[in-house]
Amino acid sequence: MPTKSHGLAILNTPDAELPELMRQAREIRDRHTGQHAQLCSIVNAKSGSCPEDCAYCAQSARHQTGVETYALLPPEKILAKALLAKKNGAHCFGIVTSGRGLAPRDLEQALEAVRLIAAEGIHAAASLGILDETALQKLKTAGLRRYHHNLETAESYFPRICTTHTYADRVRTARAAKKVGLELCCGGIVGLGETKAQRVELVMAIADLSPESVPLNFLNPVTGTRLENLPPLSINDICRTIALFRFFLPDKNIGVMGGREQLLKDRQDLVFAAGANGFMLGDYLTTAGNSVEADHALVAAAGLDRR
Numbered sequence: 001m002p003t004k005s006h007g008l009a010i011l012n013t014p015d016a017e018l019p020e021l022m023r024q025a026r027e028i029r030d031r032h033t034g035q036h037a038q039l040c041s042i043v044n045a046k047s048g049s050c051p052e053d054c055a056y057c058a059q060s061a062r063h064q065t066g067v068e069t070y071a072l073l074p075p076e077k078i079l080a081k082a083l084l085a086k087k088n089g090a091h092c093f094g095i096v097t098s099g100r101g102l103a104p105r106d107l108e109q110a111l112e113a114v115r116l117i118a119a120e121g122i123h124a125a126a127s128l129g130i131l132d133e134t135a136l137q138k139l140k141t142a143g144l145r146r147y148h149h150n151l152e153t154a155e156s157y158f159p160r161i162c163t164t165h166t167y168a169d170r171v172r173t174a175r176a177a178k179k180v181g182l183e184l185c186c187g188g189i190v191g192l193g194e195t196k197a198q199r200v201e202l203v204m205a206i207a208d209l210s211p212e213s214v215p216l217n218f219l220n221p222v223t224g225t226r227l228e229n230l231p232p233l234s235i236n237d238i239c240r241t242i243a244l245f246r247f248f249l250p251d252k253n254i255g256v257m258g259g260r261e262q263l264l265k266d267r268q269d270l271v272f273a274a275g276a277n278g279f280m281l282g283d284y285l286t287t288a289g290n291s292v293e294a295d296h297a298l299v300a301a302a303g304l305d306r307r
């Protein structure tokens with residue numbers, strides 16, 4: 001793995017040298033993951049009213065964001081979303097719920113949804129918060145392939161972002177998912193007010209967990225959250241960060257998720273130009289995504305195929 005000082009040098013790359021940095025990142029990607037884009041889709045299966053206090057999140061009950069709130073969707077509704085995602089060309093479909101974890105009754109309902117999705121031959125993923133090995137094992141037995149649980153930010157910055165659970169809680173869940181044999185999808189959010197050194201700290205911690213895929217989110221500040229007034233990252237800093245992740249995670253599926261449309265606007269081609277190999281297809285948890293046609297066109301323009 002590159003060193004911390006190499007990571008900082010990547011994040012401090014002068015504008016004039018950025019095209020060369022991105023070329024190197026693409027070269028690493030093509031060597032390790034081939035010229036394939038991995039696209040995933042999600043459903044916000046349980047929205048809002050979360051008791052946790054993550055500073056960036058529109059779904060925390062402590063934030064007045066006007067986000068829609070509802071209880072866990074019935075399994076048949078979740079399946080319908082999964083089938084649509086498959087039709088749209090998503091490689092993987094994730095059931096995402098707000099909250100610290102899942103109550104036993106909700107877990108039973110989620111297990112049924114996983115069974116239905118897996119029976120359709122869809123790569124089933126879930127992001128259900130902090131779970132123990134027993135719950136994760138039940139999900140695996142039901143047909144779940146991948147568990148998503150972000151580290152969110154660097155350990156040294158985490159207490160500034162969340163005080164209702166700990167960084168150690170997050171690492172424990174990520175490790176438990178791997179332990180029961182699930183693929184791990186684990187990334188974070190950049191632009192939360194962390195330093196560049198903390199961005200490097202985050203990517204090194206993710207590399208240490210060796211996840212299958214890495215969702216890289218960029219803060220798109222939501223009105224009503226604690227971070228509503230943070231300035232978003234510049235386009236060049238987004239490119240430096242994508243390249244940073246590729247240098248430290250050469251063989252992983254790196255997807256640029258939240259913030260792509262809002263921050264990159266008409267330069268979303270930079271996702272692939274800077275070394276990532278995937279993104280979210282369709283809508284996010286609380287914000288709308290591109291049209292499927294526009295996203296497919298981005299993949300094709302990058303010379304990648306979809307898988």
Ligand code: SF4
Pocket residue numbers: 050051052053054057058059060097098099100
């Ligand atoms: S636990 Fe999840 S849903 Fe709840 S506030 Fe944090 S990020 Fe948002």
